[in-house]
Structure formats: structure tokens, C-alpha cells
Amino acid sequence: MKHSIASRRRLAARVAGVMLGLVSLATHAQGDYPTKPIRLIVPYPAGGLTDTLARQVADGLSKRLGQTVVVENKGGAGGIIGTDFVAKSAPDGYTLLMTIPGPITSNIALYKKLPYDPRTDLRPLSDIAMARTVLTVNPTVPAKTVKELLTYAQQSPGKLRMGSWGPGTLPHTIQAYMDKTYGVDILHVPYRGEGPLVTDLLAGQVNMTISSVTTLRQYVATGKLRALAVSGTTRARGMPDVPTFAEAGYGDEAYKIVGPTTLMAPAKTPEAIVEKLGREVVALVKSPEFQAKIDEMGAEPIGNTPAEAARAYKAYLPVALKLAADTGVTLD
Structure with a gap:
């Protein structure tokens, strides 16, 4: 009996050691983030404001993070295809989304079978700019x-x-x-x-x-x-x-409704990565050089934190849903 108890204790100790090691590795990996190129998905073809803004953010983040940020256009279905791609991507900080409000707000009311739920499958990192x-x-x-x-x-x-x-x-x-x-x-x-x-x-x-x-x-x-x-x-x-x-x-x-262009990540992205991306994006958007670029686009810079962006999304969502519902439009 004593032998059995001792064996179980040794096994529990080994398991605890392995788990501690895994946590340490995960923490270390997040601390080193990013260690490879990041994909920034735009759910529309090249040429529009979302794409233009995404490329400016990608260029700035590439310099700040020391890793290439590559913009990929995955257009179609009013932004659903690209948004769904990010929502279902690994939550590791290497696949991000740049989107206008539609795919993450009004689509909830317009589609009964939306393949993702932006409220639970995605999280805001920062509102980059107000696109008038x-x-x-x-x-x-x-x-x-x-x-x-x-x-x-x-x-x-x-x-x-x-x-x-x-x-x-x-x-x-x-x-x-x-x-x-x-x-x-x-x-x-x-x-x-x-x-x-x-x-x-x-x-x-x-x-x-x-x-x-x-x-x-x-x-x-x-x-x-x-x-x-x-x-x-x-x-x-x-x-x-x-x-x-x-x-x-x-x-x-x-x-009167005006929504931001928002940088987002899969919902389960680790807090350490979210906070790091948030800090870097805020610093980028608040820089005089980047602000001048946004002004040249005719947009209005924001650059809020992940927490601020989440609160803004929560406040904007019911307004956008009401407009979509008031039109009487349904798309499936």
C-alpha cells in the first residue's frame, strides 16, 4: 500500500514537472513573439480603404516587431470569407484581421447562418481609424x-x-x-x-x-x-x-452611424500577445508619421488599446444591429 502511494506521488510530481515545463515554454514563446511572419487578412479585394490602411499598418508593425507582416486579400460574401478564415485560425497571434464594421456587426442581423460569431470568435486589438x-x-x-x-x-x-x-x-x-x-x-x-x-x-x-x-x-x-x-x-x-x-x-x-476600421485577432489569442500587439499598434498609430498618412487618406486616426476597442465595439454593436434590422433586409 505504501509502495502504491509513493508511486502515485512520484508520478504526480513528474506530471507536475512536465506541466510546469510546458507553461514555462509557452510563456517563453509568447515573450519572444513574433518569431515568424504574421498574416494580416483583409476580407475585401485590393484597392479600397481597408486594404490601403492594412498595408500601412503592416509596414509599420513589420518595423516595430522585427518580423514581416504580410497582407492577404480574401474577399467575397460581403467580408464573410476573410473574417471567417481569421475566426477559425489558430489563436497564436500569427493571423490577424483588418475589417470595417459590417462583417463583425450588421452581418449578425442580416445572416441567420453566419459561419462565425464575431462576439465570441474574435477580439479587437485596436480601432485604427474612423473611415468616413x-x-x-x-x-x-x-x-x-x-x-x-x-x-x-x-x-x-x-x-x-x-x-x-x-x-x-x-x-x-x-x-x-x-x-x-x-x-x-x-x-x-x-x-x-x-x-x-x-x-x-x-x-x-x-x-x-x-x-x-x-x-x-x-x-x-x-x-x-x-x-x-x-x-x-x-x-x-x-x-x-x-x-x-x-x-x-x-x-x-x-x-449618423460612423464605424472604425479595426484590427482583430482570434478570440483565444493569449493575453500576453494581445497586449504586446496592442501596445505596438497604439504606438504606431499615435506616431506623427502614421497620423499624417491617415490624414492624407481623409480618415481620422484612433489607435486605442485592446480594452478600449472592446468597449467601443460593445457600444457600437447594438446601434449597427438596429440599423440592419430596420432595413428589413435578410441575406439567407
């Missing part, structure tokens, strides 16, 4: 104000074609909101990302959109597109001469 959006039309549309646009839509059913960067994205929900609220008939035309959308908007294949100030302002400045109103409660830095929707006479909550 602007209602813009091709010059062939005879409207110079929001009121004129809606009048034209009422008088010419089916003539307006709203391009979006995918089903369930902001342009799509705004189009559905306008149809329902003002009794108009605007055709929704989804694309795989903002880049392809803008190409067709310039060519007149679609004739209106709500997309990022960053992407559209160069075409507005040269007269290739016409800006009617910006979202949010204040004018956008990148388009100070363009009124807000409220200034244009439309103070609906739907037009």
Missing part, C-alpha cells in the same frame, strides 16, 4: 443635393443603381433604408470590394454609392464624381466642403 463615408453620384445623375437625388429616385423608379462592396455592407443597408423610408426604388448592385465598385461607378455601370472618403475624394476633386453628403455628425476632414446628411436636411440616425 460619403454619398456620391456619377455626374450623369441630375442631382446636386440629397433632396434632389430622392426626388429623382421617386420620379424615375429603377434608374438609380447603388453600388456596394457586398451584400449587407453599409451601402446596401443605406439603399434598403432609403427604399423603405422614402418609397423609392433603387437597385442594389453588389461587388466584391470597394475597388471594383469605384471602377464601375466612374464608368457609369452603377450611378451612386456610399463609400469611403479616402477612396472617392480624388474623383470628386477632379469632377469625375459628385459628393452630396457625408455620414456622421460632423463634416469629414477629407471633404470639409461637403455637408453632413443632417446639414442637408436628413438627420436620421442611419446617416
Whole structure:
């Protein structure tokens, strides 16, 4: 009996030693993070604001972390494909996500069978910047104000074609909101990302959109597109001469919603890695050089901590879900 007890004690001691060693190795590995390249997934094709911002973050983090951060575009299904890829990736800090709000907010209401739950499968690392959006039309549309646009839509059913960067994205929900609220008939035309959308908007294949100030302002400045109103409660830095929707006479909550572009990781990523990434991202975004780059994009820098980003997401989520629900749109 004594022998049996002694054997069990020796076995327990060996197991405890092995477990302690594994914990030590894991802690050491997290302390050395990163030891290999990091993948930064953008759930949209190249060419839009999310992609542009991701590449700036990747370049800055590569220098700060001493490891290459590689941007990979995994577009499709309104951001679902790329977001799902990260949500199901190993939570080791080597696969991250750069996303706008749609895939992690409104999609919860729009899809009954979303393959991931952003509330439990992902966690924010930092909100990088506030991406302001602007209602813009091709010059062939005879409207110079929001009121004129809606009048034209009422008088010419089916003539307006709203391009979006995918089903369930902001342009799509705004189009559905306008149809329902003002009794108009605007055709929704989804694309795989903002880049392809803008190409067709310039060519007149679609004739209106709500997309990022960053992407559209160069075409507005040269007269290739016409800006009617910006979202949010204040004018956008990148388009100070363009009124807000409220200034244009439309103070609906739907037009005040402005969401950030957020860096995220799989939910079970170790705290040590989350905190390290958070520190480095905050330092990067707060640097004068990076802030100048974001200003040049027409966006507004944020650079909050993981805890602050998590609180901001929790506050923004019900607002976005209500807008999605109010449109009556469902996508599956």
C-alpha cells in the first residue's frame, strides 16, 4: 500500500514537472513573439480603404516587431470569407484581421447562418481609424443635393443603381433604408470590394454609392464624381466642403452611424500577445508619421488599446444591429 502511494506521488510530481515545463515554454514563446511572419487578412479585394490602411499598418508593425507582416486579400460574401478564415485560425497571434464594421456587426442581423460569431470568435486589438463615408453620384445623375437625388429616385423608379462592396455592407443597408423610408426604388448592385465598385461607378455601370472618403475624394476633386453628403455628425476632414446628411436636411440616425476600421485577432489569442500587439499598434498609430498618412487618406486616426476597442465595439454593436434590422433586409 505504501509502495502504491509513493508511486502515485512520484508520478504526480513528474506530471507536475512536465506541466510546469510546458507553461514555462509557452510563456517563453509568447515573450519572444513574433518569431515568424504574421498574416494580416483583409476580407475585401485590393484597392479600397481597408486594404490601403492594412498595408500601412503592416509596414509599420513589420518595423516595430522585427518580423514581416504580410497582407492577404480574401474577399467575397460581403467580408464573410476573410473574417471567417481569421475566426477559425489558430489563436497564436500569427493571423490577424483588418475589417470595417459590417462583417463583425450588421452581418449578425442580416445572416441567420453566419459561419462565425464575431462576439465570441474574435477580439479587437485596436480601432485604427474612423473611415468616413460619403454619398456620391456619377455626374450623369441630375442631382446636386440629397433632396434632389430622392426626388429623382421617386420620379424615375429603377434608374438609380447603388453600388456596394457586398451584400449587407453599409451601402446596401443605406439603399434598403432609403427604399423603405422614402418609397423609392433603387437597385442594389453588389461587388466584391470597394475597388471594383469605384471602377464601375466612374464608368457609369452603377450611378451612386456610399463609400469611403479616402477612396472617392480624388474623383470628386477632379469632377469625375459628385459628393452630396457625408455620414456622421460632423463634416469629414477629407471633404470639409461637403455637408453632413443632417446639414442637408436628413438627420436620421442611419446617416449618423460612423464605424472604425479595426484590427482583430482570434478570440483565444493569449493575453500576453494581445497586449504586446496592442501596445505596438497604439504606438504606431499615435506616431506623427502614421497620423499624417491617415490624414492624407481623409480618415481620422484612433489607435486605442485592446480594452478600449472592446468597449467601443460593445457600444457600437447594438446601434449597427438596429440599423440592419430596420432595413428589413435578410441575406439567407
